[in-house]
Amino acid sequence: MYCDMGSKLVLEAKRAQQLNRSSGADQLPMYQDELIRNIVKEVSQLRKNADFLKEQQEENQFQDKVARCQYFVTLLCMERNKRCLLAYQKLRSDALDGFAWNRNGSDAISSLNAAHQGSGNLSHHEQEYLKEYAQLITDMKSGDYTDIDLSGSLTPPSDVFIDVRVLKDAGEIQTEYGVFNLIKDSQFFVRQADVERLIQQGYLQKL
Amino acid sequence: MNIDIDDILADLDRDTTAIDSSINSHAANDTTILGSDGIDTDKFRHLPVLSAVGDFEKLMAHWRNERMSPELLPYPHLLMERTLRRVQEQLEHIECVSMGYLEDPSAENSTSESSNNALSNKLPLLCMEADLERLKFVLRSFLRCRLAKIDKYSLYLRQFNDEHVLLPLSELLSRQELEYHDRHSAIMLKLLNRAILRHMPPELQAVDDNDGSVKMVDEPEWNRFVFVYVNGPKAKQDSDPRLQVNEMGQQFYPVTIQELQEEAELTIGGIYVMRYNVVRDLILDDMVQLI
Amino acid sequence: MSLPWKLQETFSPEEIQFIVENEPIKIFPRFTTRSKVRGNRGNKTGQTRWKLLTASDEPLNNLVAIQTTEVAFWIALLLKQQGKCSIVAPGWLRLTQLQRFIDYELKNTERFSELPWNWLVVAQLLFSKAADDLQDPVHLLRGKVQDLREIRLGKIGQGLKHLNESHLQLDNLSLLEINELRPFVLGVMNKLKQVHGSIADEQEEEQ
Amino acid sequence: MSYYDIDDILADANKFPCRFNYDIPGLGYLEGNIGKDIKINAKVELPLWLARILAIVGGDPGIGDEGALPFVELMAPDMLSPKVMNAIKSGPVTLDVHSINSHFYALAVKWATLFNDRDLVQILNYMLLERSQEINNFASSIQLEKLGRGRDMGPFMLTLDEFEKKLYRESHESCKDMKKWIVQK
Numbered sequence: 001m002y003c004d005m006g007s008k009l010v011l012e013a014k015r016a017q018q019l020n021r022s023s024g025a026d027q028l029p030m031y032q033d034e035l036i037r038n039i040v041k042e043v044s045q046l047r048k049n050a051d052f053l054k055e056q057q058e059e060n061q062f063q064d065k066v067a068r069c070q071y072f073v074t075l076l077c078m079e080r081n082k083r084c085l086l087a088y089q090k091l092r093s094d095a096l097d098g099f100a101w102n103r104n105g106s107d108a109i110s111s112l113n114a115a116h117q118g119s120g121n122l123s124h125h126e127q128e129y130l131k132e133y134a135q136l137i138t139d140m141k142s143g144d145y146t147d148i149d150l151s152g153s154l155t156p157p158s159d160v161f162i163d164v165r166v167l168k169d170a171g172e173i174q175t176e177y178g179v180f181n182l183i184k185d186s187q188f189f190v191r192q193a194d195v196e197r198l199i200q201q202g203y204l205q206k207l
Numbered sequence: 208m209n210i211d212i213d214d215i216l217a218d219l220d221r222d223t224t225a226i227d228s229s230i231n232s233h234a235a236n237d238t239t240i241l242g243s244d245g246i247d248t249d250k251f252r253h254l255p256v257l258s259a260v261g262d263f264e265k266l267m268a269h270w271r272n273e274r275m276s277p278e279l280l281p282y283p284h285l286l287m288e289r290t291l292r293r294v295q296e297q298l299e300h301i302e303c304v305s306m307g308y309l310e311d312p313s314a315e316n317s318t319s320e321s322s323n324n325a326l327s328n329k330l331p332l333l334c335m336e337a338d339l340e341r342l343k344f345v346l347r348s349f350l351r352c353r354l355a356k357i358d359k360y361s362l363y364l365r366q367f368n369d370e371h372v373l374l375p376l377s378e379l380l381s382r383q384e385l386e387y388h389d390r391h392s393a394i395m396l397k398l399l400n401r402a403i404l405r406h407m408p409p410e411l412q413a414v415d416d417n418d419g420s421v422k423m424v425d426e427p428e429w430n431r432f433v434f435v436y437v438n439g440p441k442a443k444q445d446s447d448p449r450l451q452v453n454e455m456g457q458q459f460y461p462v463t464i465q466e467l468q469e470e471a472e473l474t475i476g477g478i479y480v481m482r483y484n485v486v487r488d489l490i491l492d493d494m495v496q497l498i
Numbered sequence: 499m500s501l502p503w504k505l506q507e508t509f510s511p512e513e514i515q516f517i518v519e520n521e522p523i524k525i526f527p528r529f530t531t532r533s534k535v536r537g538n539r540g541n542k543t544g545q546t547r548w549k550l551l552t553a554s555d556e557p558l559n560n561l562v563a564i565q566t567t568e569v570a571f572w573i574a575l576l577l578k579q580q581g582k583c584s585i586v587a588p589g590w591l592r593l594t595q596l597q598r599f600i601d602y603e604l605k606n607t608e609r610f611s612e613l614p615w616n617w618l619v620v621a622q623l624l625f626s627k628a629a630d631d632l633q634d635p636v637h638l639l640r641g642k643v644q645d646l647r648e649i650r651l652g653k654i655g656q657g658l659k660h661l662n663e664s665h666l667q668l669d670n671l672s673l674l675e676i677n678e679l680r681p682f683v684l685g686v687m688n689k690l691k692q693v694h695g696s697i698a699d700e701q702e703e704e705q
Numbered sequence: 706m707s708y709y710d711i712d713d714i715l716a717d718a719n720k721f722p723c724r725f726n727y728d729i730p731g732l733g734y735l736e737g738n739i740g741k742d743i744k745i746n747a748k749v750e751l752p753l754w755l756a757r758i759l760a761i762v763g764g765d766p767g768i769g770d771e772g773a774l775p776f777v778e779l780m781a782p783d784m785l786s787p788k789v790m791n792a793i794k795s796g797p798v799t800l801d802v803h804s805i806n807s808h809f810y811a812l813a814v815k816w817a818t819l820f821n822d823r824d825l826v827q828i829l830n831y832m833l834l835e836r837s838q839e840i841n842n843f844a845s846s847i848q849l850e851k852l853g854r855g856r857d858m859g860p861f862m863l864t865l866d867e868f869e870k871k872l873y874r875e876s877h878e879s880c881k882d883m884k885k886w887i888v889q890k
Contacts, residue, residue, distance in 0.1 A: 001734075001735075001752075003718075003752070003754075007714075007715065007718040007752075010711055010714045010715055010718075011715065013711050014711050014712075014715065017711060021503065036402075036403075040403075040406040043406065043407060043408070044406075047408045050408075053731070065762070065763060066727045066728075066729060066763070066776075067730065069727070069729045069730075069732065069759075069763075069776055070729065070730060070731035070732050072762070073732060073735075073755065073759075076420065076754070076755055076758060077755075078407070078408065078411055079411065079419050079420060080754050080755070082403070082407055082411050083421060083708060083714060084714060085402075085403045086399060086403060086404075086414075086708070086709065087708070087709045087710075087711060087714055089398065089399060089402050089403055090399075090709045091709070091711060093395060093398055094358075094499055097358065097499055097500065098499050098502065101351075101499075101500050123402065125398050125401045125402045126398070126402075128398075129394055129395075129397070129398040132394045133391070133394060136387065136390050136391060136394070140354075140383060140387055143383060144291060144381075144382075144383055145291075145350065145383060147291065147294045147295055147298055147343070148291075148294065148343045148346045148347050148350075149343065149347065150347055150350060150351065152343075152347055153344075154344075154347070154348055154351060154501070154502065154505060155510070155512055156341070156344050156512050156513055156515065156516035157337065157340040157341055157344050158512060158515060158516070158519075158572075160333075160336055160337035160340050160576075161333065161337075191336060192340075193340060259550070259551045259552075260550075260551075260552065260553060260554050263520075263551060263552045263553075267517070267520065271517070274505075274509065275507070293551055294551070297549070297551055300549060304546055307546075329546075330577070330580060330582060331546040331547065331548045331549075331558075332546060333576070333580075334548060334550070334558070334573060334576060335548070335549060335550060337572070337576060338550045338551055338552050338553065339551065341516070341552050341572070342551050342552050344516070348505075348513075351500045351501050352500075352501050352505075354500040354501070355499050355500045355501035355506065358499065358500065420754065420757075420758050421708050422708060423708045424708075425707045425708065425709075430691065431684075431688060432683075432684045432687045432688055432691070433684075434668075434676055434680065434684075464664060464665065466691075466695065467663070467664055467694075469664055471664070471665050476669075477667060477669050478667070478668045478669050478670075478671060478676070479665055479666065479667050479668065480665055480666040480668065480683060480684070480687060481665045482665070482691070485665075498673060498676060504878065508879065510882060511882055511883055511885075511886035512886065515886070622886075622887060622890035623890060625890065626890045651845070655838070655841065655842070655845075658834075658837070658838050658841060659834055659838060661834065661837070663830075674883070677879070677883075678879055678880060678883045679879075680879065681872075681875035681876050681878070681879045682837070682840075682841055682844065682872065682875070682876040682879070685837075685871070685872040685875060685876070686833065686834075686837045686872065689810065689833060689868060689872075690830060690833060690834075692814055693810075693813075693814055693817070693826055693829045693830060693833065694826060694830070696814045696815075696817040696818040696826060697817060697818075697821050697822070697823055697826050
């Protein structure tokens with residue numbers, strides 16, 4: 001049956017959605033290149049059928065809808081395939097948007113590459129999209145909104161100053177409250193905003 | 208730093224609480240006034256006083272409404288302009304103050320105990336930092352929420368300029384948001400075109416075709432349920448002609464749930480779960496708050 | 499998405515806490531700021547003037563030790579953390595008062611007692627950060643608050659059978675309780691609305 | 706409902722029995738006879754995205770659409786059979802909705818819309834309220850330490866359809882976050 005492949009693709013999208021939400025990790029399953037190409041082929045075939053049916057109708061001057069029903073079904077099949085393809089791609093690009101924000105814009109691709117799975121699961125177009133969207137975030141962060149760090153934490157700052165323990169040597173950091181030498185196992189009372197990235201990177205642990 | 212406008216404003220604020228109500232009415236129109244400049248020192252004595260704290264309260268209300276409403280609400284241009292300016296000034300101010308501390312030799316420490324003491328001595332600075340972080344958080348969360356909605360309704364917003372004359376896109380969004388909307392739709396469409404649409408027959412290449420068996424352009428879910436708190440007019444003396452009084456002497460807004468052809472009462476001080484479209488006007492007028 | 503899906507259409511408990519923290523609360527400061535000359539913003543005297551954007555700074559620039567004043571909750575907690583004040587717990591946060599609320603909850607199965615809209619957040623924050631400022635032993639207060647929460651949750655559970663496609667009035671529920679309920683109540687009511695909407699539209703067409 | 710809604714697209718892929726009201730040339734492939742015609746009264750299972758449209762379009766514009774039959778007649782699927790409806794009425798909570806159809810509510814609503822089926826709406830209303838209370842019990846009672854994945858969620862959880870699963874998941878997240886917040890304070 002036409003469009004069965006489309007439904008299969010959407011099932012893949014559902015899987016991607018669940019993976020994304022349950023793990024909370026920045027992950028997407030492999031881009032279904034082959035399945036998509038096959039669906040596109042099916043659409044071309046449907047298109048040929050439709051052209052043929054239309055020609056036939058014009059030759060025979062079929063007027064009534066019943067005679068044109070096959071043509072109508074062919075169009076609906078194409079429409080359905082389009083919806084499946086777009087929904088799949090849209091779900092993935094929405095997930096990519098999330099990656100880009102989590103990774104603070106600019107270095108999205110490289111940090112995705114550095115991460116466990118890399119950007120290999122993305123299509124060529126998706127990689128380019130991610131790069132461009134990351135650039136857009138970087139640009140948004142400058143200008144009028146520079147001061148508020150748009151890609152910063154969305155958890156309210158309940159404790160602006162916190163105690164942290166150093167998990168890995170991280171060298172010296174300069175803050176408004178002086179220089180801190182981050183040596184493994186030492187503890188500090190610091191401004192959370194100053195060390196947020198270090199916590200995310202696993203250098204520091206909030207106590 | 209020369210004259211600190213906020214200090215003067217703050218002083219004025221204390222002495223002139225009487226004009227508070229005019230601030231409110233001014234602020235209610237906040238979103239529709241465009242192009243007015245930031246307050247300059249010569250003019251500001253003639254303008255209503257807008258305190259930082261009052262603005263923060265308004266920002267909180269905008270943030271909470273934006274987070275819970277299905278639609279993208281109008282960008283509060285003037286409020287945001289004032290607030291962003293204050294953030295910048297406060298950053299400079301804090302830097303200025305902390306420079307003073309850094310020069311103080313007792314502040315140069317790297318052990319936790321002594322920096323603890325040093326921090327305690329800097330209580331006001333610590334507090335100002337925390338205060339600024341809080342403000343930055345709300346601004347960030349507010350804007351990120353708006354960007355998410357701009358993405359969600361990207362195509363719907365594209366039709367905005369011709370269809371909805373009430374508020375053109377350039378007023379609904381900030382300048383930066385407009386740019387974001389343009390650029391993000393462009394790269395999104397590029398992706399969809401390259402990956403899919405260009406492989407489709409010409410008549411199936413649109414992304415905004417609403418004539419197919421499923422509408423392509425998503426509108427906000429106007430009748431989605433929301434939690435609301437009915438606050439009524441801000442100042443007691445301000446009466447709202449829409450208000451009625453029930454047999455128990457309580458003031459309420461009569462509302463109609465169109466789809467069910469049902470009437471309901473929204474009592475002042477009450478908490479309700481209501482369809483968004485039923486309370487939309489009251490929310491935009493600040494008589495009802497999304498919670 | 500630029501807003502994580504978990505924050506879409508709801509708040510996190512931390513965000514509710516943030517909202518509540520902006521409310522005023524009474525404190526006994528342990529230090530004085532009033533005597534300083536107003537407008538002295540320099541640091542020559544070692545005294546910095548408080549200048550805030552989200553909360554009134556006037557009381558902070560006019561503190562007199564052991565004289566109660568009202569400041570934003572988050573400031574009270576910050577001062578408390580630094581040992582610079584004690585917090586005046588609200589009147590309802592007493593064993594006798596809480597018992598009265600519990601009695602009311604038990605007696606009135608159809609209504610919620612008129613606890614403040616922020617009671618749960620205020621109680622939890624004071625328990626963990628200002629236990630020594632409470633009038634009654636904190637473990638007993640915790641118990642009462644836990645009882646209240648459970649009784650109210652039970653009542654909410656009972657009330658869920660009244661969910662409908664029209665609207666609901668939920669007076670005296672606190673913001674945190676509403677937020678906890680939100681996904682469920684809205685999920686069910688939106689679905690009920692959809693179920694009933696499926697025939698409502700037809701009805702209009704018939705007319 | 707959105708164009709990009711994954712669950713709506715999947716729901717639409719479900720097949721419903723249809724009866725053709727016309728002889729239609731070339732559509733034989735719908736019942737596995739490629740190249741053949743479809744005969745009047747032929748009973749064919751069609752995905753809802755197709756059946757829904759064919760059930761409202763048809764007739765002959767030349768004669769005027771008044772009284773013209775649509776291409777197909779949609780027939781009640783098993784998931785809406787009297788047997789299932791009775792099972793809902795007698796014990797909505799013990800019903801294995803998932804095994805009946807994993808998009809039960811979505812499809813039932815689509816059906817009610819197509820046929821203005823008031824009885825179905827009443828049944829759905831009852832079923833939704835009864836089952837959602839049970840869902841809430843599960844969503845709110847599971848304890849923090851039991852959150853490890855793969856743990857026995859109880860047989861009821863396996864009977865949920867996609868809407869119910871989502872409702873459970875979101876309610877559960879909310880209760881869990883709340884419990885975490887309280888423990889941390």
